[in-house]
Amino acid sequence: MIRFAGAMLVLLAGTLIGYAQAARFAARPRQIRQLIHALQRLETEIQYGQTPLPEALARLAGVVPEPVSGLFANIAGQLEQRAGPTVREIWERAIAGGWSRTAMKTPEREALARLGATLGGSGREDQLKHVRLAMLQLQAEETAAREEQQRYEKMSRSLGVLGAALVVIVLL
């Protein structure tokens, strides 16, 4: 009886791990897309509104869902409170702190960090170029992430179940 219960637990755990992994594969392209939407909004704020960065970022946080919005809300809040000397430092800190809550990986992170290093530091035309460059990089990553999703999403789900089954068989 106890053996059976243990086996069920292992199976359950394996399945959950598999599903969690699959969810990450599905979430990554979705979050990259949200990030691109946010940057499009930023482009508008810079070009037409000439909105100061703290306000612009707070607005971005309003148009995309969590966890991407949390990143921007965090940066905007710190800028308003003057928590750090420069945008670059605040931006880097916020990304380092909040990135693990997202499903996104290193290439997206680097693209966003590069953008943060230039944001607010130059004229309008130059800023728009940087934002557009970051969007292009993110779009490339989005395509790659979608391919990965198609390839690995189902696989990691079945892998979870099957791996757990293997463990059960070996232990029994």
Add this chain to the structure above:
Amino acid sequence: MAPNVPDLFVHPLRGVLERLPEHAAMTLEEIRVRENRPLEIGYAGRYAFVRPDGSLAADGRSAYAPGREECRALLERVTRHSLYAVEEELKRGYITVEGGHRVGLAGRAVLERGTVARLKDITGFNVRIARARGGCAAAVLPGILDFRERTVRHTLIVSPPQQGKTTLLRDLIRCISAGEWSHAAAAGWGGRKVGVVDERSEIGACEAGIPSFDLGPRTDILDACPKAEGIMMMIRSMSPEVIAVDEIGRQEDADALAEALHAGVRVVATAHAADLEDVFSRPVLAGMAERGMFGAYVLLSRSGGKVEHRVIAAEQTSREFKSRPKPAIRSPDAFAAERPVP
């Protein structure tokens, strides 16, 4: 740090300014930051360099020199981390920050088609502390009243930079708007509708359209609006009885002010000039003065920490200046003789 110093500086520059001696902190007028060069402050009409421990020195060699990172952070705070949003201000060379403090900037100019498009490599900052000094208009106002029309005369406030023109204008606006005429005969007049065209955002220091200085209950403000256009907009839309503008001097300003005068609106304006003679030697101002546009002039001068003013009615000036031939160019000696260096 003095309570009205803007929160723009980062450690360690911030710490140095916080350790300023009390008397300097309370009368602080300017903070001059130059990258890798001595930190300088202006207070009570004097200047001094600041040592790392906050004490004042006449000699720059022992003074604290702000570094590159501090200057970058200062620029970011002044621009609210958004250089792209202040391109127009960079073209003019100054930015007005929260609280009405004006930060002058110096760097390398970038030209486009022969005119200054913006500044880059900004390494020089002059933070001018704005302060509201309630009551400073009380002494001036009785001198510029027009008793027949129960309002103020067309007034030009004249002084060199740094003598408190804007501070006086601010308080005049408040008094005119609130009806505090400081004169027994004018007690029952009530306030006047005042239109302020605040091109440099210095008079009202508006944040999201709301002035952070008290400009009185009957005051409308066009913030960051070019003067000439703004005056016309005001006349058309807000029916002001008095229009107040800062630092006139261009031909467009004169034309717009003439328009206001003919529309029956009283004008209170300021201009940079050392004295009345200077006013009459600046082409635009002289043109306005000769056409009799101003009814009164207020001259500000400063001795020590105190600002003194002199009100001169236009009738006196015209007599004085028409009779005297004007030299085309004045020799430097004449300047030195007229304006003793403190």
